[in-house]
Amino acid sequence: MSLIEITEVKKRFGDNEVLKGINIDVEPGEVIAIIGKSGSGKSTLLRCINGLETIDEGSISVAGAQLLPDELHLKALRLKVGMIFQGFNLFPHLTAGRNVMLSQMVVRKTPKAEAEAMAKKMLERVGLGHKFDAYPDQLSGGQQQRVAIARALAMQPIALLCDEITSALDPELVNEVLAVVKELASEGMTLLMVTHEMRFARDVCSRVVFMHQGRVHEIGPPGEVFANPKTAELKQFLGVVH
């Protein structure tokens, strides 16, 4: 059984069908890059996996937890998959450390001392142990995004969803975030990332999914997808990017 099973998922916004039957199975430890033009449905797919969008048809399950629209099922699912956003979405009224501690204490009911130790460990892991008491607005974009990663990791998810996590960053800050992601990948974390970083996708990912008009247009190992695009759309897309 795969870790994440996405079966025939359809999603409409009004008359606009954004996902037209998506099938992807993700094995534990896989790192999957989802690429495609804007509007191809890649972010929507990611948001569906975390229950931020409801799906109209099909099913999604993560390690046996089924995506259902009630709060109990959603919570069970969200404890298994963490999500990192393009805009970081740190809680601005809390310090970096508190950002990482909050959900542990509120959702998992972890005692404060334990949550604090975990927060320190996770911030250390993303190279920001010394920023425990800094507020988000005192951190650079790259640092904020690393805190967001630490915050997601503190919940000990079995997979991480990354939604264009470097797109809002200045070019010189992209690498520090990608380095953290790369390390997670090498430690065996299952990752699904929507990204425009083609070089990163080629170097780090085990499979690349090319989405086009709400469908999985091509899927395969990066070597194959990038070197040997089968469809005209992917050729054109890669041509545009390179």
Next chain:
Amino acid sequence: MNDFTTWDILRNLLLAARWTVLLSLVSFVGGSLAGLALLFARIGKGRLGPAFAKTYIELFQGTPLLMQLFLAFFGLGLFGIDVPAWLAAGLALILWTAAFLAEIWRGCVESVAKGQWEASSSLGMGYLQQMRWVILPQALRVAVPPTVGFSVQVVKGTALTSIIGFVELSKAGTMVTNATFEPFTVYGFVALIYFCLCWPLSKSSQILERKLNVAHRNH
């Protein structure tokens, strides 16, 4: 011919001003509590709650406070319920304040970025947990200046209760004028006392706005 000294006038007005202060406090505190309940109904997920709260707010914002006072005072009287002026005044002002505060606060809650809801959802928090730990703490910072600012409206709104016979500052002004025939002096003092009550509130609202903005400068 006139046996009233200026001090007599001022003293009587100040004594009555206590009722203005008390009525303002009761209206504001009561209105805040009712407003909070209304806020949760307004932004809640059900269908009945938001519809009720919306209608309530539109009704109270769309009619003059004076009519609300009349309805509370005379309206209930029609049903044989004898409502004393202080009760009608307090009740109407609480309901009126609640409507405005709920709407002010709704704006504050909605001003919190959507990403905050999404991030806290993705971490597994439920609705009430998100509200308690993520949304309201941020909304509160935004809400303090307009809320304090609105308290000025509450203080001035109490003046209308003089019309249903509640003896607060304005009513006392009328009564003292009738005794002294010095409307300019009396109402001058009345206005001055209102100003002394309201100005510090407006000022603190401004100061709070500046302070909270600094603490929140990059958002």
